[in-house]
Amino acid sequence: MTTGQIAAQIETTFRQEHGKVLAVLIATLGDFALAEDALQDALIAALEQWKQDGVPRNPGAWITTIAKRKAIERIRRDSNFTRNQQVILDSLKGDEDDEEEEMETIPDERLKLMFTCCHPSLNLDAQVALTLRTLGGLSTHEIARAFLIPPTTMAQRLARARTKIRDAGIPYRVPPAELLPQRLDALLTVIYLIFNEGYVATSGDMLIRHELCSEAIRLCRILVELLPDKPISAEARGLLALMLLHDSRRDARVNGNGELVVLEDQDRAKWDHDRINEGTAILDYALRLLNPGPYQVQAAISAVHARAETAQKTDWAQIVELYQTLFQMTASPVVEVNRAVAMAMAGNPQAGLRILHHLKLEMEEFFPFHVAHADLLRRTNQREAAADAYERALELCQNNLEHAYLRRKLDELA
Secondary structure, eight states: OOHHHHHHHHHHHHHHHHHHHHHHHHHHHSOHHHHHHHHHHHHHHHHHHHHHHOOOSSHHHHHHHHHHHHHHHHHHHOTTOOHHHHHHHHHHHHHGGGHHHHTTOOOOOHHHHHHHHTOTTSOHHHHHHHHHHHTSOOOHHHHHHHHTSOHHHHHHHHHHHHHHHHHHTOOOSOOOGGGHHHHHHHHHHHHHHHHHHHHSOSSBSOSOOHHHHHHHHHHHHHHHHHSOSSGGGHHHHHHHHHHHHHHTTGGGSBOTTSOBOOGGGSOGGGSOHHHHHHHHHHHHHHHHTOOOOHHHHHHHHHHHHHHOSSGGGOOHHHHHHHHHHHHHHHOOHHHHHHHHHHHHHTTOHHHHHHHHHHHTTTTTTOHHHHHHHHHHHHHTTOHHHHHHHHHHHHHHOOBHHHHHHHHHHHHHHO
């Protein structure tokens, strides 16, 4: 294999195995920074060794084992050697006896890491950001975009969160059932953001990062299993239903030419109806628990789309009502953008444009706002204003498939 092919294999492995490998390293080392540094060292070693020996049968387990060796080297080189480091070193030396077995498999420590990152002693933004970085494998830049803050600010926030976990001795474990509610809001937010980054990648040549969508759904399934079968679990079930319903459209969102296909133009025969059935069943169960929340409402909106045989038969009036309910729960301007689009699709584009007009200053840097604004202006035949809105959306867009789609819409106006 060439160096380029090896590098591509390592990148794929990193995307697929990052959360699992890092969770094992943090569980062993008890130090976020040391674990991340050791993982980077192991990736460099993989670039060198895989070129000579080929890619191992279990690349994730191989990287985990090599990362532990690199951690030993780093600890030994540390001039400020501490008693805690000696404990870690002794533990790592013990692991070397099981090295052959470890090359084949690694334990799944991700749920413990989720709860560690989402400890209530950290503020919510720090919990979400740290879990996205460690478990989701998102870059600092990607997380910063999700929070609408500069990457340097996000880097500082991540560093402070890691330090607090270390200095406060936050336990690395799944908490008992009675403590789960303290962590639930952050966990659900984390899972949702991981899924969103997978569903529409912030940047790059792919619209969908399948491994992130699958990972978010997997983590949410585990969380639902952990939670008691009581009203407290309703929102976790609502989120799982929402992700399954969204993910059911995966194969219809890009055509054979690799171009983005928006919801109203999708071939609904390509939708995964098993996922739709599972998602709607989970949503129905969640609603029967009588503890409504934003994820359940969003899942209900997605279910309305899923039930429509064609885009023209979509019950947009019901979707408008659901967005109104969602806005009452969240007061989010993002929800208002979606409500404006739904109102336009329900036959009242001018009302939708009035909502967007009031949001314009607040949402100036929000890419989807300008996409929605351009679309509504186009539908009302305000061609020049629509072109300006498409131009602004293109300035903010970093995903190449979305960029190409917007360029096509702009060209159509011309």
